[in-house]
Amino acid sequence: MIDGLDARILELFTREPRIGVLEASRRLQVARGTVQARLDRLRDTGVIATFAPTVDPAALGFRVTAFASLDIRQGARESVAAHLSRIPEVLEVHTITGQGDLLCRIVARDNDDLQRVIDDLVGDDNIVRTSTLIALSTVVAPRILPLVESATASSASEPHTR
């Protein structure tokens, strides 16, 4: 899917985002056009989902992160989804296997505020039961580079440098 050069490009832009295509090509010892083409391709294929800056909720004052598991009434998924998407503190929601039906990642300003957010959450009658886990600390910060590395073809084969 991606080769060693792609991986190096991703790594470089992850570590030093403001670097620019030209400087990147110098660092990687390849032609500028190559970096540009690779970057375009990575974007086109969706590997790079977006170049948007990453915003830290904590720095916005939302210092508490929690995961809420919701049991919802049969067939009410659409409705609940709409409800959840109207709550700004809900950062992402997944349908999941297991006891709960939905898993939400939510944030709040503090523990009291979390209560408010949860009250908002369960404000929908289609939500039958909830269970909330508060994230106390981050053991492994969100990361992607190790995965990029392990997804690299050359890390498994591909002898030629290309």
Place this chain on the structure above:
Amino acid sequence: MIDGLDARILELFTREPRIGVLEASRRLQVARGTVQARLDRLRDTGVIATFAPTVDPAALGFRVTAFASLDIRQGARESVAAHLSRIPEVLEVHTITGQGDLLCRIVARDNDDLQRVIDDLVGDDNIVRTSTLIALSTVVAPRILPLVESATASSASEPHTR
């Protein structure tokens, strides 16, 4: 913490990351220096954690996302953390309240591969019990703009435009 202009800058750069400072200043009808200063400040204060591109694991071939809850032996957190950080498919780990001790976000190429990843996970003797939830679909995709909006001072007060 942040005002309306900050919020508009964040929104603009989130929607059209490649826009550049100059074009952004035109769109927002403010001086270029202002956008530049705001952007610098947002970065310095940590609101913008990074300008790194967002990589999509699915596009790398890791189409399965799961959340694993781990019960670990007392006092073995450090050791387990090190163990987890060595597994590329582990994208983030939080210490949490509740029954489990750690919550991991993991990805895998497919369901079979997920089994392999989980086997890797529980390869540490300090992990007592695990419970895995597979994400079947994304109900609300990771987002931050609604939160930015709700964190904006002007959305609550601050009458002057500044």
Place this chain on the structure above:
DNA sequence: CCCCGGCTGGGCAATCTGTACAGCGACTCA
């Protein structure tokens, strides 16, 4: 009433971007 921080509008040199083109080596298919 003065000072200060923040925004404006302007300017300048240096750099980068977008784009194009020809050459070249490697690979694929006949």
Place this chain on the structure above:
DNA sequence: TGAGTCGCTGTACAGATTGCCCAGCCGGGG
């Protein structure tokens, strides 16, 4: 083996952008 294709290189050029600086202006706080 030969033709065609693909990706990378090196180069080129115009136009746009960046980083940085400055003077002026304005409103709020002391």
